[in-house]
Amino acid sequence: xxxxxxxxxxxxxxxxxxxxxxxxxxxxxxxxxxxxxxxxxxxxxxxxxxxxxxxxxxxxxxxxxxxxxxxxxxxxxxxxxxxxxxxxxxxxxxxxxxxxxxxxxxxxxxxxxxxxxxxxxxxxxxxxxxxxxxxxxxxxxxxxxxxxxxxxxx
Numbered sequence: 001x002x003x004x005x006x007x008x009x010x011x012x013x014x015x016x017x018x019x020x021x022x023x024x025x026x027x028x029x030x031x032x033x034x035x036x037x038x039x040x041x042x043x044x045x046x047x048x049x050x051x052x053x054x055x056x057x058x059x060x061x062x063x064x065x066x067x068x069x070x071x072x073x074x075x076x077x078x079x080x081x082x083x084x085x086x087x088x089x090x091x092x093x094x095x096x097x098x099x100x101x102x103x104x105x106x107x108x109x110x111x112x113x114x115x116x117x118x119x120x121x122x123x124x125x126x127x128x129x130x131x132x133x134x135x136x137x138x139x140x141x142x143x144x145x146x147x148x149x150x151x152x153x154x
Contacts, residue, residue: 012145021065028077029057038086094130096146105130 019027032053040046063070093100106126109117117123125133146152 009145021070024074025057028074028081029053031081032077034089035081035084035086038089039084096152 033050036046036049036053040049060070060073063073091097095101109121109123113121127133
């Protein structure tokens, strides 16, 4: 990747979030569940494995979030999730990489009303998955870079 492309892509990258310990653990748990869902097709087996995963998280929830052991456990869990990544994970159809992503995007109002948008028309900003923007989401922060090949957005 040349320097010009890196600079162009940098304009669309979102600012990295600063997460609290509980947010980081919650996201790690959700990523673990998503990983299980990608590997396991049977719902009963998934539920059994999800209980095992929850037990692994619960056995360490009494630890101090600032301790070295917790930092080690978080790093170890992230490494384990990366090592167990599914080669073709399940992706919600409306997200980047999904079968319906940007299938029917809304037409910009500027094209519908070339002489100006009438006052009664509600302009509601949309996320990349066509859901309404709520404060704190990526689209509220500005542009989003979609990597369709990598099935991700940043």
